Amino acid sequence: MNILYCSSEAYPLIKTGGLGDVSGSLPGALQELGNDVRLVLPAYPEVREHAGPLSSIASLTLSGAPQPVEILKGQFPHSRVELYLVDSPVHFQRPGNPYVQEDGSDWPDNAARFATFARAIVALALGEADPHWTPDLVHCNDWQTGLVPALLSQHGTRPATLFTIHNLSYQGLFPKAAFTALELPDTLWSIDGVEFHDKLSFLKGGIACSDWLTTVSPTYAQEICTAEFGYGLEGLLKYRAANLTGILNGMDCEVWNPATDAHLEHTYDVHTLQHKALNKAALQQELGLPADAGSLLLGHIGRLVEQKGVDLILDTLDELFQLPVQLVILGDGEELLESRLQEAAARYPHQLAIHIGYDEPLAHRIEAGSDCFLMPSRYEPCGLNQMYSLHYGTVPIVHSTGGLADTVIDLNDMTARDYTATGFTFEPDTPAALLDACQRALAYYQGSRVDWWKLVITGMKKDFSWSNSAQQYLSLYERVCQVTPEGDAGPGNLDYPVIPPSPLKGKSPPQQSMMR
Numbered sequence: 025m026n027i028l029y030c031s032s033e034a035y036p037l038i039k040t041g042g043l044g045d046v047s048g049s050l051p052g053a054l055q056e057l058g059n060d061v062r063l064v065l066p067a068y069p070e071v072r073e074h075a076g077p078l079s080s081i082a083s084l085t086l087s088g089a090p091q092p093v094e095i096l097k098g099q100f101p102h103s104r105v106e107l108y109l110v111d112s113p114v115h116f117q118r119p120g121n122p123y124v125q126e127d128g129s130d131w132p133d134n135a136a137r138f139a140t141f142a143r144a145i146v147a148l149a150l151g152e153a154d155p156h157w158t159p160d161l162v163h164c165n166d167w168q169t170g171l172v173p174a175l176l177s178q179h180g181t182r183p184a185t186l187f188t189i190h191n192l193s194y195q196g197l198f199p200k201a202a203f204t205a206l207e208l209p210d211t212l213w214s215i216d217g218v219e220f221h222d223k224l225s226f227l228k229g230g231i232a233c234s235d236w237l238t239t240v241s242p243t244y245a246q247e248i249c250t251a252e253f254g255y256g257l258e259g260l261l262k263y264r265a266a267n268l269t270g271i272l273n274g275m276d277c278e279v280w281n282p283a284t285d286a287h288l289e290h291t292y293d294v295h296t297l298q299h300k301a302l303n304k305a306a307l308q309q310e311l312g313l314p315a316d317a318g319s320l321l322l323g324h325i326g327r328l329v330e331q332k333g334v335d336l337i338l339d340t341l342d343e344l345f346q347l348p349v350q351l352v353i354l355g356d357g358e359e360l361l362e363s364r365l366q367e368a369a370a371r372y373p374h375q376l377a378i379h380i381g382y383d384e385p386l387a388h389r390i391e392a393g394s395d396c397f398l399m400p401s402r403y404e405p406c407g408l409n410q411m412y413s414l415h416y417g418t419v420p421i422v423h424s425t426g427g428l429a430d431t432v433i434d435l436n437d438m439t440a441r442d443y444t445a446t447g448f449t450f451e452p453d454t455p456a457a458l459l460d461a462c463q464r465a466l467a468y469y470q471g472s473r474v475d476w477w478k479l480v481i482t483g484m485k486k487d488f489s490w491s492n493s494a495q496q497y498l499s500l501y502e503r504v505c506q507v508t509p510e511g512d513a514g515p516g517n518l519d520y521p522v523i524p525p526s527p528l529k530g531k532s533p534p535q536q537s538m539m540r
């Protein structure tokens with residue numbers, strides 16, 4: 025099949041979070057299964073810099089874009105996946121984060137930026153940008169590409185569309201005036217198009233107008249159909265439930281492999297687990313913690329936003345640090361959380377090390393050096409760090425939600441006895457429940473060494489590679505392409521219960537862009 029994979033980020037060219045990891049590895053896995061997969065990204069400066077040789081294949085005049093948009097073609101690094109870049113300098117040729125300015129607020133022209141990105145993708149999808157290639161299916165990801173299925177739904181002959189929700193709380197919501205300014209087709213301003221409580225929702229465009237929907241774990245696929253997780257979109261999602269599939273993300277086992285990881289001084293695998301202790305000692309030294317082999321070293325890496333529950337960790341510290349426990353946290357994001365973490369580190373210099381910033385090599389060393397990994401996320405569509413942790417023999421302690429519930433098997437009497445446990449899960453998402461899970465982990469760590477290593481090794485042996493999930497996507501692509509592209513999605517065709525414009529009841533308020 026010919027597949028056009030559309031994303032606003034892809035590791036190693038540009039990454040702010042898990043979307044970058046997935047978009048950097050799933051296209052390659054699909055290519056390995058015998059498909060012609062091409063990835064399209066915005067031509068941010070760092071992407072252009074690291075993408076290798078590029079050639080211009082088209083110059084497009086797109087409505088809403090003040091200047092012609094060039095389509096550049098090259099090769100995605102370390103793969104056979106071909107790369108298209110949408111080069112609209114006025115929109116993408118600027119330093120810094122793809123979504124937010126230096127002060128953390130959204131780029132003010134995000135609607136125009138990602139509408140231009142979408143229009144360029146539509147041109148590629150319809151064979152107007154690369155006359156030598158057209159896709160059978162266009163796979164879109166998150167709000168930044170949500171207008172693609174919406175715009176394509178206006179065409180009689182078009183490729184099939186699939187839209188993946190990585191995080192429902194990032195919606196690409198803009199005032200109604202943006203809809204007019206972007207010169208979007210009038211038919212899209214409807215309850216079964218991009219209109220959401222009188223605003224323009226890029227995300228809703230993807231949900232309402234794509235032929236098929238996926239999200240990144242089976243549990244999250246169910247959760248988003250409820251008021252607690254649906255942000256007012258649950259009615260539409262429930263209506264589309266027959267066309268909504270949860271497929272667990274895979275992980276890139278070359279980038280995240282403790283046996284070959286170039287960021288580690290002491291690589292290891294299940295047969296050389298004694299090297300893990302060397303990584304623990306190195307991490308303690310690097311981050312200025314006492315070299316105490318007997319303390320349980322907990323790690324946490326993530327965007328400092330409400331979703332990830334770092335505040336829950338902060339609220340346990342006074343009790344947690346009564347125990348022989350150390351904690352390292354790597355993250356950046358909301359200023360309030362950053363300063364609360366710094367204050368806590370000043371209070372507990374021998375037990376808490378905080379590194380504010382984005383640091384890929386340090387993330388690898390934390391995965392390798394920690395004994396346990398904390399993910400108290402309030403919600404987690406999939407989550408990748410718990411899978412990296414399992415692979416690195418670092419026992420996850422997670423709130424039982426979304427992809428965390430689907431990937432971590434709680435240690436209890438039964439799973440301890442038959443050695444199926446891989447970590448510790450807790451519910452509800454409260455400091456008390458988190459603390460209780462940490463206490464359970466510490467007790468197990470201080471108990472039988474044999475039992476602890478069995479827990480570690482069971483996790484390390486789990487297969488989270490892309491092979492299974494990529495195959496699931498492929499089966500779905502084939503199924504979606506068999507259905508006529510003029511299927512029932514899109515404006516004028518959906519008849520779902522409208523949610524009255526009441527205050528949204530989500531797990532945390534909907535966000536605009538990824539914080540970074």
Ligand code: ADP
Binds near residue numbers: 041042325408
């Ligand atoms: P999300 O996409 O919601 O941020 P995921 O668990 O899916 O969460 O993926 C997060 C990815 O971003 C992981 O690869 C993680 O290691 C990485 N990451 C997050 N914050 C940082 C940071 N401050 N430094 C380095 N890597 C980070």
Ligand code: GLC
Binds near residue numbers: 407427
């Ligand atoms: C989102 C989610 C995260 C998921 C990632 C990749 O950012 O928050 O849970 O792992 O996307 O799908």
